[in-house]
Amino acid sequence: MAEAQGCGWRGAGRRSYHHGRLREALLAAARALISERGLAGFTLAEAAKRVGVTGAAPYRHFADRDAVVAALAQDGFAHFNAELARAWDGGKPDPVAALRRRGEAYLAFARSEPGLYRAMFGETGLPPRSAENLQALAAFDELARASVAALRFFHAPEREAQRLAAQIWALSHGVAELMLAGHFSDRPEAARETLRAGVDALVEGAIRAALGVKPVLPAS
Numbered sequence: 001m002a003e004a005q006g007c008g009w010r011g012a013g014r015r016s017y018h019h020g021r022l023r024e025a026l027l028a029a030a031r032a033l034i035s036e037r038g039l040a041g042f043t044l045a046e047a048a049k050r051v052g053v054t055g056a057a058p059y060r061h062f063a064d065r066d067a068v069v070a071a072l073a074q075d076g077f078a079h080f081n082a083e084l085a086r087a088w089d090g091g092k093p094d095p096v097a098a099l100r101r102r103g104e105a106y107l108a109f110a111r112s113e114p115g116l117y118r119a120m121f122g123e124t125g126l127p128p129r130s131a132e133n134l135q136a137l138a139a140f141d142e143l144a145r146a147s148v149a150a151l152r153f154f155h156a157p158e159r160e161a162q163r164l165a166a167q168i169w170a171l172s173h174g175v176a177e178l179m180l181a182g183h184f185s186d187r188p189e190a191a192r193e194t195l196r197a198g199v200d201a202l203v204e205g206a207i208r209a210a211l212g213v214k215p216v217l218p219a220s
Contacts (some may be wrong), residue, residue, distance in 0.1 A: 023061040025051045027075075030068050034049065035115035039122060044068060069119045076116030077135035083109050088146060094204060095150040102146065103172055103195045110176040117180070121173065143169060150203050156210035164206040171198045 029050040033042045045055045056082045062068050087105035091098045110117045120136070144165040148158050175195045178184065184191040208215065 022051070022053065022057065026058050027071060029113035031072055031119070033115070034069075034072070034118050039069070039118045042069075064117055069122075072116055072119035073122075074135065076113065076120040077139060079113070079116070080109050080120065081135055081139050081142070084142065087181055088142070091146070091149050092110065095146060095153045096200070098166070099146055099150060099199055099203065100196050102143075103168075103199050104192055106172045107176055107179060107195060110180060114180055115124065117176070140165065140169060147206070151207060154207050156207045158210075160206040160210045164202060167202045167206075168199055171195065171202065 007217070026047050029041055029047040033046055033050070042064070042065070044058050047068070048055050048058050051057075058068070083105045084102055087101040088098050088099070095097075144162055147161040147164040147168070151158050151161055151164070172195060175191055175198070179191040182193075205215075207213075
């Protein structure tokens with residue numbers, strides 16, 4: 001958590017503010033607050049209090065609370081995408097194994113950076129679609145390309161790739177949210193196992209659908 005070192009008030013009659021790294025300190029405080037209380041529990045006033053400055057000081061760097069969350073989200077997606085790309089590793093040794101690693105990296109990021117993860121996905125579970133958060137869209141685009149690679153590996157048409165990517169994204173987010181809520185606390189590895197089994201089932205289902213194999217379950 002950011003310390004209030006380097007903070008001070010100078011002058012007589014009129015207080016002037018001094019802090020060498022206020023922006024970074026506020027982002028660190030916001031990240032910790034969101035990790036502890038969720039996105040709804042974060043306020044700019046509380047972040048300022050943790051840094052040791054007045055409620056007006058944050059507005060030197062951020063227009064409002066949403067601007068702080070957006071900055072955290074942008075930073076979070078930069079790290080998130082790098083971790084997922086490292087896990088994908090060019091789809092080696094095969095795309096399904098790489099997709100499994102990618103899922104593990106997804107959960108590992110959410111577990112280690114809950115403040116960033118919640119800022120990234122907000123309350124809706126969907127990445128923000130705004131010009132300043134193009135990295136959010138890049139994460140899905142990479143998953144879509146991974147889905148194409150998985151279907152190609154099994155010589156299946158690619159028409160199911162976008163749907164498969166959306167399903168894997170939804171499953172990954174759902175398992176991550178359950179994990180962050182403590183539903184796997186008695187057996188931490190269960191979150192990873194649940195996601196892996198789900199991804200395997202989704203990939204197999206997409207392959208069957210792409211190849212025109214009749215599903216076992218009746219259509220809903």
